[in-house]
Amino acid sequence: xxxxxxxxxVSGAPGQRVTISCTGSSSNIGAGYDVHWYQQVPGxxxxxxxxxxxxxxxxxxxxxxxxxxxxxxxxxxxxLQTEDEADYYCQSYxxxxxxxxVFGGGTKLTVL
Amino acid sequence: xxxxxxxGPGLVKPSETLSLTCAVSxxxxxxxxxxxxxxxxxxxxxxxxxxxxxENTYYSPSLRSRVTMSVDTSKNQLSLRxxxxxxxxxxxxxCARLISVAGGDAFDLWGQGTMVTVSS
Numbered sequence: 001x002x003x004x005x006x007x008x009x010v011s012g013a014p015g016q017r018v019t020i021s022c023t024g025s026s027s028n029i030g031a032g033y034d035v036h037w038y039q040q041v042p043g044x045x046x047x048x049x050x051x052x053x054x055x056x057x058x059x060x061x062x063x064x065x066x067x068x069x070x071x072x073x074x075x076x077x078x079x080l081q082t083e084d085e086a087d088y089y090c091q092s093y094x095x096x097x098x099x100x101x102v103f104g105g106g107t108k109l110t111v112l
Numbered sequence: 113x114x115x116x117x118x119x120g121p122g123l124v125k126p127s128e129t130l131s132l133t134c135a136v137s138x139x140x141x142x143x144x145x146x147x148x149x150x151x152x153x154x155x156x157x158x159x160x161x162x163x164x165x166x167e168n169t170y171y172s173p174s175l176r177s178r179v180t181m182s183v184d185t186s187k188n189q190l191s192l193r194x195x196x197x198x199x200x201x202x203x204x205x206x207c208a209r210l211i212s213v214a215g216g217d218a219f220d221l222w223g224q225g226t227m228v229t230v231s232s
Contacts, residue, residue, distance in 0.1 A: 002156070034215030038157075045206055045222040046149075046157065052213045057220060089157050093216040099170035101147075101216070106156040 003028055003094050004104035011110040012080045020107045022073045022090030028102065030071035033093040037066055037075045040087045040106075049088070050075060077109070085111045114139040116207050116223035124230050130197050134190040134207030134223055141188045142166060145210040147219060148181060148192045150203040158203075160192065162210055162217075197230045204228075 005023040012018040022035060029035060037050040048057050050066035053073065063084075065076045073092075077084055090104040120132035134146070147162030161171035166183040180193045190207055204227050208219035 032215060034213050034218075036213070036216075036218035038219075040157075045225055046219070047222070048218055048220045051211070051218040051220070052215060087156075091157075091159075091218065097173055098176075100161065100172045101159045103149075103157040103159060 002105050003096075003102055004090055004092060006088075006090060006104040006107045008105070009108045009110065011112055012077075013112045014080050014082065016080050017076060017078045018080060018109065019077075020075045020088050020090075020109070022075070022092075022104050024071050024073075024092065024094075026071060027096050028071075028092050028094040029068065029073055031095055035066065035068055035073035036091045037064075038089045038091065040089065041085075042087070046089065080111050082111050085109055114209065114221060116209065116221060118205060118207050118223045118226040120205075120226055120228065122227055122229060124197055124201075124228060125232050126198055126230055127196055130192075130194040130201060130228055130230070132192045132205055132207075132226060132228070134192075136188045136190065140185075141183055141190065142185050145212075145217065146181075146183065146190045147208050147210055148190075149206045149208060149219070150201075151206070151225075152200075152203040160194075160205075163190070164210075199230050202228065202230045 038046040040046040053068040054066045148160040178195045204225040209221040210217040211220040
């Protein structure tokens, strides 16, 4: 079990907005560690989607946005497209892990 | 641009040592920090460890006793060794580049991954 909790699945229709939560605690997100988000299409390597809670790497669509409050973070996807169907992972650090990073359990996004 | 390519034996026997390398092309390995992540079939990502400045290593507590990471600047490659493997170590193994972020670094570039099966 990861110290970062994500819902196993979310879904939405094309054009809709969905959010994916990443819930942590006072030893990780609540301690001020940044949250990063990755998108993984099945059979391919993960891709960095959001870093530093809310920044998009060059080339990532502005339909993706990140936010953080307290011990939780969220990834929002607006204007859902079929190609957004993928697994999404949050990642941060935890003071109990001696400097190691940690991923959330992942969320499967289905575009209906 | 920088590219990463993992390589190693696809099959390892239980109790033996898993050894992987990650070749970095298009840039100097010394310019960045690096890490390894694995993913069992149908499951999520697991942080194995990362290495800063070519020598400062941080390993997941769950794997620390069995894992060693290193950088060979002469070959521009990253290495991973996992000792005493079992079926639970069967996974796709990714090497990835870390970018510096004030509140904790992120992997901005990933290799394609290499499948490792532990079986007799």
